Amino acid sequence: MEEPPNEWGKKAWEHLSLVRTHSPLIQCITNFVSMDLMANTLLSAGASPAMLYSAEELHHFTPRVSALTVNIGTLTPSWLPAMNTAAQLCSSLSIPWVLDPVAVSASPFRLNACLELVRLRPNVIRGNASEIIALSLASSTQPALNHDAAPKGVDSVHESMDAIEAAKLLAQTSGAVVAVSGATDIVTDGNRVFGAHNGVAMMQKITATGCSLTALIAAFVAVDKSHALDAAMSALAVFGVAGELGMKMAKGPASLRLHLIDALYGLDEAALLSHVNVTTLC
Ligand SMILES: Nc1ncnc2c1ncn2[C@@H]1O[C@H](COP(=O)(O)OP(=O)(O)OP(=O)(O)O)[C@@H](O)[C@H]1O
Numbered sequence: 549m550e551e552p553p554n555e556w557g558k559k560a561w562e563h564l565s566l567v568r569t570h571s572p573l574i575q576c577i578t579n580f581v582s583m584d585l586m587a588n589t590l591l592s593a594g595a596s597p598a599m600l601y602s603a604e605e606l607h608h609f610t611p612r613v614s615a616l617t618v619n620i621g622t623l624t625p626s627w628l629p630a631m632n633t634a635a636q637l638c639s640s641l642s643i644p645w646v647l648d649p650v651a652v653s654a655s656p657f658r659l660n661a662c663l664e665l666v667r668l669r670p671n672v673i674r675g676n677a678s679e680i681i682a683l684s685l686a687s688s689t690q691p692a693l694n695h696d697a698a699p700k701g702v703d704s705v706h707e708s709m710d711a712i713e714a715a716k717l718l719a720q721t722s723g724a725v726v727a728v729s730g731a732t733d734i735v736t737d738g739n740r741v742f743g744a745h746n747g748v749a750m751m752q753k754i755t756a757t758g759c760s761l762t763a764l765i766a767a768f769v770a771v772d773k774s775h776a777l778d779a780a781m782s783a784l785a786v787f788g789v790a791g792e793l794g795m796k797m798a799k800g801p802a803s804l805r806l807h808l809i810d811a812l813y814g815l816d817e818a819a820l821l822s823h824v825n826v827t828t829l830c
């Protein structure tokens with residue numbers, strides 16, 4: 549019997565092709581750990597990264613970008629004005645922007661910074677399961693965070709499938725598309741929920757793969773602004789497939805980092821049609 553066509557694979561290829569053709573300029577206000585991998589991920593996907601974060605130049609620069617990512621990984625008070633100003637500029641100019649709430653439950657300072665950023669209306673919020681659960685809880689009722697259940701650092705202590713309801717709720721309260729990375733990458737607009745069953749567990753052993761994925765989502769949304777959910781899903785699937793293909797060559801996290809970037813650069817339509825595995829979750 550003939551296989552049904554892989555509609556999500558086709559869509560992922562269309563989005564990746566648009567990124568390669570248009571090379572969207574992506575501003576990344578991000579943590580020091582992620583800058584290198586994030587910029588190289590964007591370049592290998594065909595986008596143009598710019599890791600500018602000085603408040604002095606945002607009014608000149610940010611209005612000209614195709615999308616922005618704001619990542620609070622190594623947050624200090626001095627970074628916040630630039631993050632808020634860039635986010636505000638993007639929201640007022642209808643430039644898509646994506647929030648990565650790294651380690652949101654680590655401190656009240658970080659949580660409050662994130663809540664303020666969520667109020668500036670990101671188009672997409674991407675985090676791991678623990679980050680989305682914590683931000684969702686705080687965005688809805690502002691309860692005291694249960695620090696026993698929350699992770700101490702940047703790595704998730706929850707499975708992505710356990711964050712589906714939290715992701716839907718966060719999407720509904722924030723108006724953003726919400727993406728949760730993990731064994732299954734989940735995307736929701738608060739109503740529909742899709743999952744990409746791509747990627748390899750070893751990707752968790754490379755720091756900033758999640759941060760880089762967030763920037764990739766920004767690049768994909770930049771080329772399909774009116775379909776943020778589909779664009780985010782494509783980015784998650786494409787990154788996961790690059791991880792799977794990279795893993796065939798890798799011996800461990802360090803060589804996976806290298807082969808993941810090479811695989812992303814070399815992805816073709818056939819690879820996406822045969823590997824992208826997206827299903828409707830609810
Ligand atoms: N168990 C797993 N199986 C397959 N892929 C996974 C698994 N866990 C994570 N991934 C993939 O690893 C990538 C990074 O996701 P992760 O959830 O580790 O992000 P993160 O915790 O925000 O990372 P970081 O903070 O280091 O940037 C994603 O592409 C995700 O699909």
Ligand SMILES: Cc1ncsc1CCO
Binds near residue numbers: 579582622755756759
């Ligand atoms: C390890 C680490 N610490 C702060 S940000 C970051 C990168 C992964 O989120």
Ligand SMILES: [Mg+2]
Binds near residue numbers: 675676
């Ligand atoms: Mg993260």
